[in-house]
Amino acid sequence: MLELTLLLRSFFFKAEAFLKFLKDCNDIGIHCPIIPGILPIQGYQSLRHIVKLSKLDVPNEILDAVMPIKDNDEAIRNFGIFQAVQMCKVLFNSGKVHGLHFYTLNREVAVVAILKQLGLWCEDPQRSLPWKPSANYTRCAEDVRPIFWRARQKSYVLRTSDWDEFPNGRWGNSASAAFRELEDYYLFYLKSKAPKQELLHMWKKELTCEEDVWDVFHSYISGQPNSYGVKVTSIPWDDEGLSAETALIQKELAYLNKHGVLTVNSQPNVNCASSTDQAVGWGIPGGYIFQKAYIEFFTSKGKVSALKEVLSKYPLVNYHIVDAKGEVDYSNCDEYQPIAVTWGVFPGKEIIQPTVVDPIAFRAWKDEAFGLWRQQWGKLYEPGSKSHDIINYLHDNYFLVNLVDNDFPKETVLWDILDEMLKLRESQKKEQADIGKESC
Numbered sequence: 319m320l321e322l323t324l325l326l327r328s329f330f331f332k333a334e335a336f337l338k339f340l341k342d343c344n345d346i347g348i349h350c351p352i353i354p355g356i357l358p359i360q361g362y363q364s365l366r367h368i369v370k371l372s373k374l375d376v377p378n379e380i381l382d383a384v385m386p387i388k389d390n391d392e393a394i395r396n397f398g399i400f401q402a403v404q405m406c407k408v409l410f411n412s413g414k415v416h417g418l419h420f421y422t423l424n425r426e427v428a429v430v431a432i433l434k435q436l437g438l439w440c441e442d443p444q445r446s447l448p449w450k451p452s453a454n455y456t457r458c459a460e461d462v463r464p465i466f467w468r469a470r471q472k473s474y475v476l477r478t479s480d481w482d483e484f485p486n487g488r489w490g491n492s493a494s495a496a497f498r499e500l501e502d503y504y505l506f507y508l509k510s511k512a513p514k515q516e517l518l519h520m521w522k523k524e525l526t527c528e529e530d531v532w533d534v535f536h537s538y539i540s541g542q543p544n545s546y547g548v549k550v551t552s553i554p555w556d557d558e559g560l561s562a563e564t565a566l567i568q569k570e571l572a573y574l575n576k577h578g579v580l581t582v583n584s585q586p587n588v589n590c591a592s593s594t595d596q597a598v599g600w601g602i603p604g605g606y607i608f609q610k611a612y613i614e615f616f617t618s619k620g621k622v623s624a625l626k627e628v629l630s631k632y633p634l635v636n637y638h639i640v641d642a643k644g645e646v647d648y649s650n651c652d653e654y655q656p657i658a659v660t661w662g663v664f665p666g667k668e669i670i671q672p673t674v675v676d677p678i679a680f681r682a683w684k685d686e687a688f689g690l691w692r693q694q695w696g697k698l699y700e701p702g703s704k705s706h707d708i709i710n711y712l713h714d715n716y717f718l719v720n721l722v723d724n725d726f727p728k729e730t731v732l733w734d735i736l737d738e739m740l741k742l743r744e745s746q747k748k749e750q751a752d753i754g755k756e757s758c
Contacts, residue, residue, distance in 0.1 A: 323350055323351075324350055324351050324352075324353065325343075325348070325350060325351070325352040325353065326352075326353050326355060326419050327339060327352055327353065327354050327355050327419075328355050328372070329355040329356060329357035329372075329374075329421055330354070330355070330374070331374065331376060331377050331380055331405075332377055332405070333405045333406075333408035333409050333412075334408075336354045336409065336415075337409070337412055337414065339352075340352055340414055340415075351416070351417070353417050353418065353419045354409055354415060354418060354419065355419045355420075355421060356402055356405070356406065356418050356419065356420050356421065356432075357420075357421040357423075358395075358398040358399060358401075358402045358420075358428040358429065358432060359380075359384070359394060359395075359397065359398030359401060359402075360391075360394070360395050360398050360423070360425055360428055361391055361394055361395070362384060362388035362389070362394055364423070365384065365394075380401065383397055383401075384397065391513060391515070391516055392516070395427075395428055398428060399428050399431045399432055399435070402428075402432050403432055403435045403436060406418060406432065406436055407436070410436075420432075444593075444594065444599070444600070444601075444602075444603070445599070445600040445601075446600065446601065447461060447600055447601070447670075447672045448468075448600050448660055448672050448673055449463055449468060449471055449672065449673070450471055452475050454475075456484070457475075457484050459484065459486045460484035460485060460486060461485070461486055461487065461670055461672055462485040462486070462487070462488060462489045462671060462672055462673070462674060463485070463672065463673060463674075464489075464656075464673070464674055464675065464676050464679035464680070464683065465583065465585075465612060465614075465659055465660070465673040465674065465675055466583065466614065466675075466679060466680060466683035466687075466720075467683065468558075468583055468673070469555060469556040469557055469558045469582070469583060470555065470556075470557050470558075470686070471557065471558070472557065473557075473686065477682075477686075487668065487670075488671065489656045489671075489674045489676060510552075510554065510694050512552070514698060517694075517698055518698055519546060519548045520534070520544065520548055520549075520550045520551065520552070521534050521550070521553075521695060521698065522534060522544065522545070522546070522705075523546075523705075524704070524705055525699075525704065525705040525708045525709070526704065526708075527708070528578070528618075528708065528711075528712065529578075530545075530708070531580070531708065531709075531712060532575060532576060532577070532578050532580065533545055534550055534553070535553065535575040535580045535581070536572055536575040536576045537549070537550040538550040538551075538552070538553050538556075538560075538575075539560070539564075539568060539571045539572045539575050539581065540568070540572040540575075541568075553582070554690040554691070554693075554694035554695055555582035555583070555687065555690055556582070562596060562597040562598075563585060563586055563597045563598050564584070565597065566586045566597060566598075567584060567586045570733050571584060574615070574736055577740050578617060578618060578621065579615050579617050579621070579736060579740070580615055580616040580617065580716075581613060581614065581615045582614055582615060582616065582687065583612070583613070583614035583720075584612060584613045584614065585609055585611065585612045585659070585660070586598075586609065586611060586730070587609055587610060587611035587723060587726045587728075587729075587730045588607055588608055588609035588726070589608060589726055589727045590606045590607075590608065591606065591607045591608075592605075592606065592607070593605035593606060593607055593662060593664065595607065600662065600672075601662045601664055601670065602664055602665075604664065604665050605662050605663055605664035605665065606662065606663045606664075607660075607661075607662050608660070608661050608662070608663075608726060609659060609660050609726065610657075610658075610659045610660075610722055610723055610724055610726045611722070611723040611726065611730035611732050612659050612675065612720070612721070612722050612723075613720070613721050613732055613736075614718070614719065614720040614721075615718075615719055616687075616712070616716045616717065616718055616719075617716060617717060617719060618715065618716055618717075619715060619716075619717065620743055620746070620747070621739055621740070621743050622639060622717045622719065623743075623746075624739045624740075624742040624743040624746060625637075625639075625719070625735070625736075625739045626639075626648070627742060628735055628738045628739050628742060629650075629735065632731055632735055634723065634724045634725045634731075635721055635722065635723050635724070635731065635732070635735065636649075636650060636651050636657055636675070636721070636722040636724065637649060637650060637651075637719065637720065637721050637722075638651055638675075638677060638680055638719070638720050639717055639718070639719045640680070640681065640684045640717065640718050641717050641718075642684075642688040642713055642714060644681070644684075646717065647681070649677060651675070651677045652677075653677055653678075654678075656674040656675065656676040656679075657674060657675040657676075657722055657724075658671040658673075658674055659673050659674060659675050659722060660672055660673040675720060675722050680720065684718050687718055688713055688718065691709055691710075691712055691713040692709065692710065692713055695709050696709035696710060696713070721735065
């Protein structure tokens with residue numbers, strides 16, 4: 319005879335239904351722990367599909383709440399969070415429920431919000447590295463990656479999945495490292511999983527000029543709603559969302575994005591921060607973290623021209639500038655020598671340098687970075703439309719730039735460089751306009 323030690327109850331829509339089930343089980347002698355299954359309502363179509371499969375009846379009060387907002391995914395998701403929180407509170411207040419099982423359906427955002435409202439959410443445990451290590455056993459010793467895929471880690475893991483060995487201790491010479499080509503992975507990792515209408519609300523249903531795109535980037539970095547009044551929670555180049563350390567340089571990044579310096583990756587300089595620091599810490603306790611200021615962005619040809627003039631005054635800054643076609647490749651980096659931009663010093667261990675800037679890896683990354691303009695953003699619009707043409711223009715005419723300030727113990731000069739670039743570009747435009755007036 320089998321002895322039950324634990325039961326998981328399938329999902330339900332009212333707490334009373336589970337409590338009755340629990341009583342019925344107890345009445346027939348089942349006294350093992352029974353864990354209720356919680357499935358947050360996250361969309362009207364998914365609700366219909368789940369109800370059809372489960373044969374469950376949806377209570378009228380839930381239908382009455384959902385039907386008026388069935389075409390608004392965000393409103394339904396917020397209702398689902400509210401409804402689940404109220405149900406969980408009833409279950410806990412009964413004194414008979416001591417745990418919950420959540421069905422996330424690979425969409426954890428609602429579950430995290432529910433746990434936070436219930437006071438059950440704990441902050442992430444201490445990171446072992448600045449990026450999330452792969453669970454694949456063949457990569458268990460990997461501890462170095464190029465910084466470029468910092469916010470697209472799944473893509474990096476797939477693009478390097480054919481490697482026989484993974485960097486451990488140092489990056490080394492990447493000349494022999496073969497990154498998988500775009501056609502092998504873009505169908506999976508250049509396509510957004512978010513609904514089209516949700517993306518259009520964030521990235522704009524209609525673009526009329528470059529500045530409309532700037533507004534989206536600015537809204538994402540600053541946290542301010544876009545011109546539609548919608549909060550931008552993602553951009554194509556960021557799978558992970560803004561990191562805690564971004565808050566340390568958020569003001570500077572917001573200013574740059576507002577003026578057409580479209581940042582896709584960055585980190586502040588750090589000099590001997592504790593490894594347990596909430597914003598920049600990683601590794602075991604008792605260690606110290608160091609970082610060089612780093613920024614990566616798209617910007618126009620005119621701004622790049624001004625940037626080249628400014629960079630000549632800053633010998634301690636490494637730079638790499640490329641275009642989509644690879645026809646422009648301007649850098650002062652050693653071709654085969656990576657630059658460590660993050661490292662940690664820990665008790666009883668060698669120095670760990672988990673992120674680097676590497677010219678060869680940057681060229682592999684640039685194909686993906688430029689591809690995201692068209693594959694994720696451009697495909698939202700009809701071919702030949704003004705919006706589609708603007709995204710294509712940015713893909714074809716903007717440059718991808720990365721800057722590293724090697725003088726990490728001091729205040730970074732990257733903000734000064736980019737501010738000088740913007741001022742010089744404005745001065746150049748004014749001179750061109752004055753010349754045009756004189757020739758008329």
